[in-house]
Amino acid sequence: MLQQIEHLAVIGVGLIGGSVARSLKRAGYAKRITGIGRNAAHLEQAKALGVVDDVSTDIARGVEEADVVLVSVPMSAYGAVLSQLTGHLKPGAVLTDAGSTKQHAVDAAHHSLTDDELARFVPAHPIAGTEHSGVEASFASLFDGRLCVLTPMTQTDTAALETARTMWQATGSRLMQMDAKEHDDFLAAVSHLPHLIAFGLVNAVRKLGDDNHDPFCFAAGGFRDFTRIASSSPEMWRDIALCNREALVEKLDALEVELNALRKALEAGDGEALVNDFRAAKEARDAWLATHGEGL
Amino acid sequence: MLQQIEHLAVIGVGLIGGSVARSLKRAGYAKRITGIGRNAAHLEQAKALGVVDDVSTDIARGVEEADVVLVSVPMSAYGAVLSQLTGHLKPGAVLTDAGSTKQHAVDAAHHSLTDDELARFVPAHPIAGTEHSGVEASFASLFDGRLCVLTPMTQTDTAALETARTMWQATGSRLMQMDAKEHDDFLAAVSHLPHLIAFGLVNAVRKLGDDNHDPFCFAAGGFRDFTRIASSSPEMWRDIALCNREALVEKLDALEVELNALRKALEAGDGEALVNDFRAAKEARDAWLATHGEGL
Numbered sequence: 001m002l003q004q005i006e007h008l009a010v011i012g013v014g015l016i017g018g019s020v021a022r023s024l025k026r027a028g029y030a031k032r033i034t035g036i037g038r039n040a041a042h043l044e045q046a047k048a049l050g051v052v053d054d055v056s057t058d059i060a061r062g063v064e065e066a067d068v069v070l071v072s073v074p075m076s077a078y079g080a081v082l083s084q085l086t087g088h089l090k091p092g093a094v095l096t097d098a099g100s101t102k103q104h105a106v107d108a109a110h111h112s113l114t115d116d117e118l119a120r121f122v123p124a125h126p127i128a129g130t131e132h133s134g135v136e137a138s139f140a141s142l143f144d145g146r147l148c149v150l151t152p153m154t155q156t157d158t159a160a161l162e163t164a165r166t167m168w169q170a171t172g173s174r175l176m177q178m179d180a181k182e183h184d185d186f187l188a189a190v191s192h193l194p195h196l197i198a199f200g201l202v203n204a205v206r207k208l209g210d211d212n213h214d215p216f217c218f219a220a221g222g223f224r225d226f227t228r229i230a231s232s233s234p235e236m237w238r239d240i241a242l243c244n245r246e247a248l249v250e251k252l253d254a255l256e257v258e259l260n261a262l263r264k265a266l267e268a269g270d271g272e273a274l275v276n277d278f279r280a281a282k283e284a285r286d287a288w289l290a291t292h293g294e295g296l
Numbered sequence: 297m298l299q300q301i302e303h304l305a306v307i308g309v310g311l312i313g314g315s316v317a318r319s320l321k322r323a324g325y326a327k328r329i330t331g332i333g334r335n336a337a338h339l340e341q342a343k344a345l346g347v348v349d350d351v352s353t354d355i356a357r358g359v360e361e362a363d364v365v366l367v368s369v370p371m372s373a374y375g376a377v378l379s380q381l382t383g384h385l386k387p388g389a390v391l392t393d394a395g396s397t398k399q400h401a402v403d404a405a406h407h408s409l410t411d412d413e414l415a416r417f418v419p420a421h422p423i424a425g426t427e428h429s430g431v432e433a434s435f436a437s438l439f440d441g442r443l444c445v446l447t448p449m450t451q452t453d454t455a456a457l458e459t460a461r462t463m464w465q466a467t468g469s470r471l472m473q474m475d476a477k478e479h480d481d482f483l484a485a486v487s488h489l490p491h492l493i494a495f496g497l498v499n500a501v502r503k504l505g506d507d508n509h510d511p512f513c514f515a516a517g518g519f520r521d522f523t524r525i526a527s528s529s530p531e532m533w534r535d536i537a538l539c540n541r542e543a544l545v546e547k548l549d550a551l552e553v554e555l556n557a558l559r560k561a562l563e564a565g566d567g568e569a570l571v572n573d574f575r576a577a578k579e580a581r582d583a584w585l586a587t588h589g590e591g592l
Contacts, residue, residue, distance in 0.1 A: 259551075263548050
């Protein structure tokens with residue numbers, strides 16, 4: 001039986017915030033959902049789409065009656081948002097977020113929140129998304145069966161954690177708990193690095209073009225899928241990359257080790273080394289897809 | 297009005313050879329299609345699926361009545377196949393291929409064919425595929441609206457080129473002609489390099505795993521699409537990588553320039569450099585998708 005709440009406030013009603021709101025409406029989780037943001041026209045659109053019930057461009061007033069507050073804004077806006085929010089949460093209200101890098105969220109919370117608020121902050125990352133942005137791209141089933149990682153801190157209140165778990169579960173997510181740094185490390189490898197590479201590859205191809213030939217015209221379905229994430233929001237990925245730069249540089253190093261091994265095998269004409277590497281990768285990916293791939 | 301032929305022979309009835317046969321059956325291009333290969337069971341499967349009309353495990357005998365012969369085998373088999381085929385083509389018969397690297401195909405042809413046969417060889421690369429292999433994965437619409445690059449040589453006979461063009465057009469492809477080396481250079485960038493990176497990234501992620509955590513469980517839709525091509529045939533991609541190794545190493549260098557620039561921006565915390573790079577890539581990809589993306 002779902003523990004329903006009276007009032008949810010969502011700060012930042014874009015693809016993720018909008019999809020959380022839609023999935024929680026579907027679940028009947030909150031009697032009322034308030035959308036909060038800077039852009040009144042965007043908020044009115046979210047309301048017109050039925051994603052939220054009412055709207056506010058004032059964070060302090062928008063959150064003051066909410067039982068749960070979700071921060072779903074770009075990483076670069078955390079400082080500004082949390083500093084406007086502090087002091088305005090209702091007693092006992094729970095704060096959670098949906099940011100892609102958790103250590104940064106934790107650091108920003110430490111910087112802006114009171115100790116009491118900090119204890120009620122439950123950092124979360126629902127691992128789902130598309131290359132599209134904005135509330136018009138949001139949909140209720142985005143999180144169905146997908147992983148949501150919670151990274152509670154030592155000071156996180158048990159009841160607050162339980163409330164946040166209930167909410168994220170109601171989005172359709174599967175939950176996992178782990179340390180923020182560990183989360184950031186894995187995400188750097190499976191998400192942030194692929195984005196960096198996709199942007200980098202498209203730029204490398206772009207620079208090959210000349211007056212006679214457009215290199216992109218030789219691209220097919222493999223290229224389309226490989227570079228899909230290069231159509232993601234440049235600003236959002238700048239923020240994520242900067243917030244997780246240490247882990248990301250480390251993962252760039254790990255990729256370079258692999259690419260250098262492949263380069264050496266190429267230069268030596270070592271087909272066996274190449275096929276062994278390719279086969280290990282294919283087997284790992286096929287195994288992943290077989291166990292985790294469904295519903296992705 | 298399609299210039300129909302009597303008899304087509306397809307050496308190698310896998311994903312590509314099978315799809316060419318299916319698309320040409322759909323077009324009514326050949327009255328008879330013979331499937332040729334080493335594995336009798338595979339050939340019988342192709343026949344049972346209606347992909348070919350009859351089969352042969354003997355290249356010399358399989359091609360001797362054909363008006364057009366398509367070589368659709370892994371790059372590493374070109375030498376063996378062409379040396380079995382030489383001397384057995386019907387007078388005036390046209391030879392074409394579907395290999396992913398064209399300079400290697402041209403080199404192998406020079407090595408194994410007579411001057412007369414060489415003049416009737418029209419190297420081609422239909423740029424389409426999936427990560428699956430085998431005749432059971434083949435389908436008639438694989439080439440619809442996709443690019444097929446022909447790389448005729450200086451000695452290529454005009455009538456032979458015309459015959460090959462008619463056949464490839466009948467598969468549903470859009471045709472383009474260019475130099476083999478130029479083709480290989482572009483394909484290294486938009487296809488071969490992405491495959492190498494996808495294999496390399498999956499291996500880097502795989503090696504992050506420990507007893508407590510499976511890094512793949514943090515992967516979502518972006519990772520799935522980015523690494524789809526890492527589920528491709530390891531043997532096929534070993535062959536392609538080796539056949540195009542010079543261009544591929546060059547493109548690895550070009551990628552490294554991009555990744556190093558991103559790494560420097562990360563280390564310097566230079567958000568403007570990152571966002572400019574990301575934006576240039578997004579704009580290039582979005583523009584490509586808008587003009588070429590349909591039907592991919």
